[in-house]
Amino acid sequence: MNMFLWRSLDPKSMSLQSRIFFDCIKRLKSSQQWLSRQRSDPYVEKAKIYNYRCRSAFKLLEINEKTQILRPGLTVVDLGASPGSWTQVAVQKTNADGADRNKPRGTVLSIDKLQIHPIEGATIMTNLDFSTIEAHDTVVERLGDGKVDIVLSDMAPSATGVRELDKDRIIGLCYMAIRFAALVSKIDGNLLFKVWDGKEVPMLEMDLARFYKHIKILKPSASRSDSSEKFVLARGFNGIQKPLKNGQWS
Numbered sequence: 300m301n302m303f304l305w306r307s308l309d310p311k312s313m314s315l316q317s318r319i320f321f322d323c324i325k326r327l328k329s330s331q332q333w334l335s336r337q338r339s340d341p342y343v344e345k346a347k348i349y350n351y352r353c354r355s356a357f358k359l360l361e362i363n364e365k366t367q368i369l370r371p372g373l374t375v376v377d378l379g380a381s382p383g384s385w386t387q388v389a390v391q392k393t394n395a396d397g398a399d400r401n402k403p404r405g406t407v408l409s410i411d412k413l414q415i416h417p418i419e420g421a422t423i424m425t426n427l428d429f430s431t432i433e434a435h436d437t438v439v440e441r442l443g444d445g446k447v448d449i450v451l452s453d454m455a456p457s458a459t460g461v462r463e464l465d466k467d468r469i470i471g472l473c474y475m476a477i478r479f480a481a482l483v484s485k486i487d488g489n490l491l492f493k494v495w496d497g498k499e500v501p502m503l504e505m506d507l508a509r510f511y512k513h514i515k516i517l518k519p520s521a522s523r524s525d526s527s528e529k530f531v532l533a534r535g536f537n538g539i540q541k542p543l544k545n546g547q548w549s
């Protein structure tokens with residue numbers, strides 16, 4: 300397609316049929332770009348070799364390499380876990396293998412609104428929309444008295460294409476993960492969650508500082524440099540569970 304011609308076409312003056320046609324071409328172009336990016340991505344290849352369900356595994360592996368947040372015997376909740384590569388890593392790291400068989404076995408509970416195919420060593424709960432208080436209550440009930448060592452959240456809303464709206468939606472999910480972690484974490488427990496960088500992040504850090512001793516922002520090299528995705532690691536839950544009503548701090 301001639302780029303000059305492409306730019307000179309004003310969508311407002313086009314008929315509906317032409318708009319649909321050009322929209323299809325744009326989508327085709329972006330899916331071609333996505334395919335070629337996937338093909339040239341070393342982490343996509345590595346995920347196949349190491350049998351991880353997706354490249355995201357390497358983000359958690361890298362964060363864990365630096366911080367040792369996953370250790371044998373820990374209880375982990377993985378929010379937004381589908382297709383399951385973080386869960387695979389969590390099961391591997393919380394269950395000792397080989398010579399270390401005497402070490403305690405970990406517990407991994409994985410949650411998503413989508414399906415997750417079974418993963419040995421993990422308990423899976425699906426069809427749970429974690430933007431609702433009902434989903435929190437279901438998981439808190441499932442945990443019973445068992446408190447959690449680390450809450451992981453790689454939850455991300457499906458993009459609408461409206462930047463501000465998408466940002467608001469991920470910030471909403473971050474606060475839901477913080478709320479949940481405050482309800483279920485052990486003293487000195489940890490929380491790791493994904494956020495998209497922006498002016499809301501300092502506010503998030505300030506809110507987290509009420510509950511955690513140390514807060515760090517991480518950008519693993521497996522996270523694409525052209526993505527605004529970052530990870531917030533909050534360590535050392537201090538157990539101050541201030542009343543939380545309807546997802547809001549009082």
Ligand SMILES: C[S@@+](CC[C@H](N)C(=O)[O-])C[C@H]1O[C@@H](n2cnc3c(N)ncnc32)[C@H](O)[C@@H]1O
Binds near residue numbers: 353355381385453455
């Ligand atoms: C980037 S993917 C997670 C990838 C996963 N960590 C892995 O390694 O396989 C984000 C996930 O968040 C889930 N998600 C988004 N919003 C959610 C919500 N409100 N409740 C539950 N899960 C949600 C999506 O369904 C999606 O599976």
